[in-house]
Amino acid sequence: MTGAQSNGPPLARYVIAATLARTSDGGAVVAIVLLVNTSGGPGWLAGLLAASITAPHLLGPFVARRLDTAEDGRTVIAWSAVIHALTLAGAVLLFPFTPALVPAVLLIASGLVGPMLTGGISSRLPRIAGPELAQQRRAQGWDVATYGIGGTVGPSVVAAISAWASPTVAALTLAAGALMAAAFIRLLPYQPREFAATDVPRPARTLALMLRSARLRRTLYLTVVVALSVAVLPITAVNSASMLNVDAASAALLTAAYGLGSLTGSFGVMVRPLRGSADRLMTRLAALIVVALAAVMLAPSFPIAAITYVVAGTLNSYFFAATLAARSEYSPRSARAQVFVWVGALKITAGSAGTALAGALVGIDPVLPLVAGAVVTAAAVLVSAAERRIDPGVGEAAQS
Numbered sequence: 001m002t003g004a005q006s007n008g009p010p011l012a013r014y015v016i017a018a019t020l021a022r023t024s025d026g027g028a029v030v031a032i033v034l035l036v037n038t039s040g041g042p043g044w045l046a047g048l049l050a051a052s053i054t055a056p057h058l059l060g061p062f063v064a065r066r067l068d069t070a071e072d073g074r075t076v077i078a079w080s081a082v083i084h085a086l087t088l089a090g091a092v093l094l095f096p097f098t099p100a101l102v103p104a105v106l107l108i109a110s111g112l113v114g115p116m117l118t119g120g121i122s123s124r125l126p127r128i129a130g131p132e133l134a135q136q137r138r139a140q141g142w143d144v145a146t147y148g149i150g151g152t153v154g155p156s157v158v159a160a161i162s163a164w165a166s167p168t169v170a171a172l173t174l175a176a177g178a179l180m181a182a183a184f185i186r187l188l189p190y191q192p193r194e195f196a197a198t199d200v201p202r203p204a205r206t207l208a209l210m211l212r213s214a215r216l217r218r219t220l221y222l223t224v225v226v227a228l229s230v231a232v233l234p235i236t237a238v239n240s241a242s243m244l245n246v247d248a249a250s251a252a253l254l255t256a257a258y259g260l261g262s263l264t265g266s267f268g269v270m271v272r273p274l275r276g277s278a279d280r281l282m283t284r285l286a287a288l289i290v291v292a293l294a295a296v297m298l299a300p301s302f303p304i305a306a307i308t309y310v311v312a313g314t315l316n317s318y319f320f321a322a323t324l325a326a327r328s329e330y331s332p333r334s335a336r337a338q339v340f341v342w343v344g345a346l347k348i349t350a351g352s353a354g355t356a357l358a359g360a361l362v363g364i365d366p367v368l369p370l371v372a373g374a375v376v377t378a379a380a381v382l383v384s385a386a387e388r389r390i391d392p393g394v395g396e397a398a399q400s
Contacts, residue, residue, distance in 0.1 A: 038166070
């Protein structure tokens with residue numbers, strides 16, 4: 001299948017494929033945890049199986065090179081979606097009847113292909129969006145929206161179906177969504193391979209290239225630091241009830257406010273695409289996120305806290321769109337998919353570290369995770385601004 005251009009606008013097909021894939025990826029952990037809990041399994045087992053599907057994302061860059069060397073990258077991503085669907089379904093169906101090692105191995109396989117459903121799919125977007133910068137930036141807004149929908153709708157769908165039927169049915173629904181995503185991925189426009197396999201760098205060399213490139217280096221560490229920092233917000237929200245004089249259930253609504261802000265930000269980028277240098281935008285938006293974290297800390301009441309969470313979510317979506325633009329515009333074409341997956345994998349790892357950090361600090365003081373997040377992000381902003389004066393990275397865009 002080399003084109004399928006008649007099956008609707010390519011960007012619409014992309015959005016459908018990405019939304020289905022990321023909804024399945026985003027809801028899988030919740031489904032696994034609910035499955036273990038409802039079956040009476042211990043908490044350590046739920047944590048182990050959840051880690052089995054999330055931890056392998058860090059290895060994503062070592063399988064992403066196949067995207068840059070494949071004759072048809074759609075096939076690689078589509079098969080990744082199929083593998084995710086089959087391994088997730090197999091894990092939940094075998095869980096009641098086999099030792100925990102069996103579903104754990106299947107979930108590890110699912111986690112290994114997970115980065116293909118996030119950064120891997122995003123790497124297809126630059127050549128779908130169109131040649132104009134405004135087209136690229138608007139399409140990146142759509143991409144941010146698919147991540148936001150996947151991260152919010154996925155867990156919500158799992159919770160709703162689990163309450164109506166069971167976590168097993170919820171997980172199988174996610175698997176079916178991944179299979180549908182595979183079909184839509186195959187309907188994306190064919191993108192011929194641009195480079196011979198021998199010209200595509202290995203994963204370690206790609207990472208070294210990113211660290212040498214001033215703009216990609218800033219993209220990497222700003223993405224990682226901001227992901228770590230905003231990951232503390234859900235934990236802080238639930239634990240801020242006493243400070244805001246509300247019950248825990250009401251405090252949890254702050255997480256929903258953050259999700260609302262994320263979707264608002266992604267739609268904002270679609271309506272009014274980002275302008276200017278993606279490199280500068282990342283630094284400026286990261287600085288605004290520091291301000292937003294400080295505002296969350298200082299919010300005197302629940303309504304104002306809710307507003308600050310909406311603002312934080314909105315700014316993070318704009319920041320995410322800027323990082324997508326940076327990956328697209330500054331990556332060497334021979335390693336573009338690997339750059340997307342490297343940044344995405346390290347972002348997921350940083351988010352997990354931020355959640356763990358918040359869990360460790362929140363018992364000491366509910367605002368301490370916010371302080372830590374604001375401090376490390378402010379430090380990264382200062383380093384980025386100082387580094388740009390020394391090494392602006394001019395002329396690095398889209399080199400081969």
